[in-house]
Amino acid sequence: MGKTLAEKVWESHVVRHAEGEPDLLYIDLHLVHEVTSPQAFDGLRLAGRPVRRPDLTIATEDHNVPTEGPSVTEGALIEDLVSRTQVDTLRRNCEEFGVRLHRMGDRGQGIVHVIGPQLGLTQPGTTVVCGDSHTSTHGAFGALAFGIGTSEVEHVLATQTLPLKPFKTMAVTVEGALPEGVTAKDVILAVIAKIGTGGGQGHVIEYRGEAIRALSMEGRMTICNMSIEAGARAGMIAPDETTFAYLQGRPHAPQGADWDAAVQSWRELVTDDDATFDREVVIDASTLTPFVTWGTNPGQGLPLSASVPDPAQLTDEHERVAAERALDYMGLQAGTPLREIAVDTVFIGSCTNGRIEDLRAAAKVLQGRKVADTVRMLVVPGSVLVKQQAESEGLDEVFSAAGAQWRGAGCSMCLAMNPDKLAPGERSASTSNRNFEGRQGAGGRTHLVSPEVAAATAVVGRLAAPADLQPVGA
Numbered sequence: 001m002g003k004t005l006a007e008k009v010w011e012s013h014v015v016r017h018a019e020g021e022p023d024l025l026y027i028d029l030h031l032v033h034e035v036t037s038p039q040a041f042d043g044l045r046l047a048g049r050p051v052r053r054p055d056l057t058i059a060t061e062d063h064n065v066p067t068e069g070p071s072v073t074e075g076a077l078i079e080d081l082v083s084r085t086q087v088d089t090l091r092r093n094c095e096e097f098g099v100r101l102h103r104m105g106d107r108g109q110g111i112v113h114v115i116g117p118q119l120g121l122t123q124p125g126t127t128v129v130c131g132d133s134h135t136s137t138h139g140a141f142g143a144l145a146f147g148i149g150t151s152e153v154e155h156v157l158a159t160q161t162l163p164l165k166p167f168k169t170m171a172v173t174v175e176g177a178l179p180e181g182v183t184a185k186d187v188i189l190a191v192i193a194k195i196g197t198g199g200g201q202g203h204v205i206e207y208r209g210e211a212i213r214a215l216s217m218e219g220r221m222t223i224c225n226m227s228i229e230a231g232a233r234a235g236m237i238a239p240d241e242t243t244f245a246y247l248q249g250r251p252h253a254p255q256g257a258d259w260d261a262a263v264q265s266w267r268e269l270v271t272d273d274d275a276t277f278d279r280e281v282v283i284d285a286s287t288l289t290p291f292v293t294w295g296t297n298p299g300q301g302l303p304l305s306a307s308v309p310d311p312a313q314l315t316d317e318h319e320r321v322a323a324e325r326a327l328d329y330m331g332l333q334a335g336t337p338l339r340e341i342a343v344d345t346v347f348i349g350s351c352t353n354g355r356i357e358d359l360r361a362a363a364k365v366l367q368g369r370k371v372a373d374t375v376r377m378l379v380v381p382g383s384v385l386v387k388q389q390a391e392s393e394g395l396d397e398v399f400s401a402a403g404a405q406w407r408g409a410g411c412s413m414c415l416a417m418n419p420d421k422l423a424p425g426e427r428s429a430s431t432s433n434r435n436f437e438g439r440q441g442a443g444g445r446t447h448l449v450s451p452e453v454a455a456a457t458a459v460v461g462r463l464a465a466p467a468d469l470q471p472v473g474a
């Protein structure tokens with residue numbers, strides 16, 4: 001019987017298989033950041049072990065870094081003591097164990113899931129792990145990419161292998177072409193709303209179909225990034241010409257004859273025609289529209305044209321209670337049109353939507369327009385290279401002229417581990433991936449949106465799509 005893409009990558013990495021035991025898989029790339037690595041390095045130290053493959057391990061500072069102020073512009077110490085300790089600990093660990101680290105201020109620094117692809121480290125058919133749930137992002141290249149816990153981080157540091165339990169396979173096929181103005185973010189928010197936050201549990205999702213094939217690599221990363229929000233272990237997209245074109249010439253991509261050989265083998269990385277999936281979901285792309293969340297999990301989303309749902313109409317008891325609680329936390333009334341929800345903060349950034357195409361899309365909406373007086377808008381590039389690219393295209397000037405704040409690279413307001421936070425009761429439209437209670441700051445309220453919707457929302461002051469805006473100059 002044929003094999004799925006995920007099964008092919010898995011099987012090519014098994015270094016030990018024994019009946020009734022997890023397979024031991026070889027890991028090609030281990031990404032490290034400051035939050036989930038300290039105890040792992042402590043464990044190595046205690047056991048007197050080195051890092052087995054420092055050359056396959058790469059670290060960056062992202063979650064705890066401020067995105068403005070002297071620590072960004074002048075290399076001053078991070079003011080917050082907890083954040084400073086985390087970052088300093090990573091620096092000491094990387095120094096001691098010989099791991100490459102992209103520190104604040106380096107050209108290569110940025111969010112862990114932005115820098116791997118950007119450097120050409122993330123390649124088709126590889127296994128990629130990181131102590132971070134959004135490692136699924138790298139699956140956009142046809143890599144099998146998992147988030148792991150801190151004890152697993154230690155295992156990979158020590159052995160470059162990882163015991164993994166078998167997974168189930170799921171296909172999400174998005175058929176047809178996306179309508180004008182509908183983005184990768186809208187697709188994945190719609191997928192999660194359809195299958196639920198537990199819908200992918202235990203599965204590796206492969207995204208397929210014409211609408212997925214038509215996406216750029218960055219759009220594909222946005223989709224795979226949020227697989228974890230559907231409960232999946234990983235998300236994948238088979239590599240194709242788009243993938244190869246993105247990778248070619250990147251610092252760590254193969255070169256010359258090696259490149260040709262690599263592309264030839266990468267072409268094999270497709271699900272066989274006669275392979276079967278444990279579960280299949282089909283979505284008609286033509287039915288999709290800009291999508292926003294109204295609740296406190298990423299599955300509580302609806303088309304922007306809809307209204308806040310009435311929990312009383314939900315038949316599932318669990319869903320009803322969750323919706324009631326979400327509306328209470330979010331300060332929303334059932335029946336309110338989503339377009340009437342006013343926000344005070346707009347955040348563009350994160351490993352979901354902090355890449356150059358996201359910034360271009362937002363700048364295109366803001367060009368010649370102004371952010372509403374009632375809104376503060378943060379635009380945070382996912383990496384220093386994204387920042388430099390954006391500046392070379394003049395995007396920073398578009399953002400600044402519109403009244404948005406142009407920041408340094410990092411996770412920023414995606415999660416409240418650095419100074420970029422919502423105050424209690426504040427409401428954001430955010431291009432990040434999680435809208436949990438307190439995610440962007442205690443008491444903060446988050447609506448997940450695409451960069452285009454975020455930018456239009458900043459202009460209007462209420463949830464809006466670019467199509468809702470007056471033409472510039474009108």
Ligand SMILES: CC(C)[C@H](C(=O)O)[C@@H](O)C(=O)O
Nearest residue numbers: 035036063131132133134415
């Ligand atoms: C801090 C880290 C462990 C966490 C994750 O695993 O995803 C963070 O990146 C997040 O997005 O919530």
Ligand code: SF4
Nearest residue numbers: 134350351411414415
């Ligand atoms: S940007 Fe957000 S989701 Fe991505 S790694 Fe950072 S905190 Fe996690």
